[in-house]
Amino acid sequence: MAAVRRCRDLLRSLRPILWKEGIFTKQPVPRRSLYMIAAASGCTLAIHWFYKQGQDIVPVVHARETEKNEPTKEKATHRELRFRQFASVEYQGNIYMTPQDFLESVTEESPRPRIGRIRLTAQDVESMLRQTPSRSRGSNKLFRNLHDKGIISYTEYLFLLCVLTSGKVVSSTVSKEPRSGFRIAFNMFDTDGNQIVDKKEFLVLERVFSKQPDSEDGEGKKKEVLSKVIPAVETRIQDTSLMVHFFGKYGNDVLKYDDFHRFMENLQSEVIELEFLEFSKGMNTISEVDFAHILLRYTLLDRSEIEECIARVKDRIQQEKGITFQEFKKFCQFLNNLDDFSIAMKMYTYAQQPVSQDEFQRAVRVCTGFTLAKDVVNTVFQIFDSDGDGHLSSPEFIAIMKDRLHRGSRSHLMHTQGTWEAFRQCIRNEMKSN
Incomplete structure (x- = not known):
């Protein structure tokens, strides 16, 4: 009843104004108009009441203030972004490069046009790994021969970049300290110092780049930027073309220094030759x-x-x-x-x-x-x-x-x-x- 009385009082106070504006005349006001005016007045009173109570009429979405100790997502490095830019295939939620993708990433400024990434099946990956040649069939055309029939993980991409920038490729007859860059790279994998690298030692590379720091500090904490690039440490690491080439289909082969050096030298020569042929036109x-x-x-x-x-x-x-x-x-x-x-x-x-x-x-x-x-x-x-x-x-x-x-x-x-x-x-x- 109090609301009705307020509506009536409001209408009475508005009558001189409505009369002056020609809304009310001496003619009887239709009942429908009175209902509309009453409804509008009721809404006005409701708004006024909510305002007096300090409540919001329409739900308001406020921006949540970030806590000072709340960790923020770390920005991906340029190498991570470049890997994702050139990687053209995906398998089980992880992104991979093909051998062709890798060659393009080190010889071109941008990848070739494509529509999305190709999602590989288990049969596709198995077929690729079967076609991967052994070390005895390695050459300075390995990546070009594999073309798009192979997969390269992000950590292997980083390893291959290190290969391309390793020095001391001169012959031992010329230099007193030959191949020192290659030897250092090999010794980093040879964790037990027996002058051979097995698959388990090679996978240390995967774990080094996949491991998340235990510290909770936001300063140096590695976030899940590469959640779709690097498989989790706890899961079995997917065999790749490089693993099969180094350690065989069943992973039982071992890698000696001469094999390792030959692979690194062949890869350097392949990339150099690819760049030269681009400009020499035959x-x-x-x-x-x-x-x-x-x-x-x-x-x-x-x-x-x-x-x-x-x-x-x-x-x-x-x-x-x-x-x-x-x-x-x-x-x-x-x-x-x-x-x-x-x-x-x-x-x-x-x-x-x-x-x-x-x-x-x-x-x-x-x-x-x-x-x-x-x-x-x-x-x-x-x-x-x-x-x-x-x-x-x-x-x-x-x-x-x-x-x-x-x-x-x-x-x-x-x-x-x-x-x-x-x-x-x-x-x-x-x-x-x-």
Whole structure:
């Protein structure tokens, strides 16, 4: 009854206004209009009452404040993102690369167009593993021959990237300490020191990258960023093409150092050859301009800066001599020893002195045991010698070539940003580290 009285009082107070606006006339007001006005008045009173009580009329969704101690999901690293970008197959909820995917990830800036990932069945995976050749049939065309008939896990992707950047690939007749990079990599797997690696030891790699820290601190805690990339530690690790190639179908074979070295050398040669063939178009040589294009891929230089470097090569090298595959391969092997080269260049860095071609060659010979072709060194100098004085800055060269060495796995994200400041910061960091 109180509500009715309030409606009646409200209508009486509104009557002069409604009369003035022409809503009420001397004619009798239809009962339907009175009902509508009464309903509107009732809603008005209800709103007024809720407001007085401090309640919300319509449920309001408030943003939940994040607790200070609540762990946040860690951002995926660039290598994780790049793996997911190129991985084209999925099996039992985990993402895998094919051998073709891996080759593209280290030779291309972006994957080939595709519609989603292919979901493999158990029969598909079994067929792939049956087609995987044994170590005795390994070659520098292993990944190209497998093409899309194989699977590579994320941890194996990281391992293969390490293979591509391992140094000391020169012959023992040239270097007093041959293959040290390969030997160190092998010894990391050889946990019991018996000079052979079995499947159980190789799987340590999987567990190292799959293990979650026990600490609850949000600072260094590895979150489940790779929940669909790396299988859980507790579950049985899926056999892959690489495991079958190393340890056989039943996992009973063992890997000796010579086998391991041969695989690493073959993989390096395969990737180098793939890059060379991309530009040689079936010819025996690539041009100096093509060589410059290959070197400047995956670096921090933006497009305009790369074009400037290419223009310098075109202007200063009037007569094209060409670079053979062996000359190109030697230079790539030299890049795998870039850390040793940076040590050899320390005296020039401390003295802030530029490096001549003869001094460059001497440093290469000291850290690798061989010298590079004169045309190759000359092309390198034309790329980086912006003022044409016949010298180059070793920190600048090393900083750019380190990104080239990692073939997009480290600098690709920064390269797409194309910021000159990022490049300068990289140079400063390299100079400090030297």
